Amino acid sequence: MSLFISQAHAAGEAAPQEGFSFIFMMVIFAAIFYFMIYRPQAKRTKEHRNLMDNIGKGDEILTQGGLLGRVVKISAENEYIQIELNENNVISIKKSFVTAVLPKGTIKSI
Template identity: 45%
Template structure:
């Protein structure tokens, strides 16, 4: 069959693929993108939440992760006691507080 098709001789070229330096640069760029888009914003949010939880005090109106709106009546080390309605008190873990609302929010509801 070799007599019907002439043999093509390819010219020897450079090795396929990039070298080790290009690979390391690509990994560094990927890590930088991951850091600025995922790691940094998440750590910033965690730091803000930690500061908010440490600053909780009596009289603050809060919203929990479950969506419960309450007013803090007592503050403990790990838990807070909150008044949901007249005569209805709940004990909430400090870390489950999602946000501190402006004063007077419970009156509007």
């Protein structure tokens, strides 16, 4: 009977050491999550927000759908812009669908 009691006593002493290693491992996983997932995504979101805020009339842009066009009108109250694809086609899209602002003359060079 004393054999089982000493084993139970030995297992009880090892438990606090396992708790510290578990907490240490969780801190390491949280740091990995922050530096490899959250921080880069927050940086991309901030850059895209700055891109949308700096769009001006006459800028040549690329949309998420792959359309190239020139900004004709910017509507501030509802976050939509009008894009001229060519002389005959003007479309309205939401500002958040803009992927990139292209250098001047890109549309003519294509």
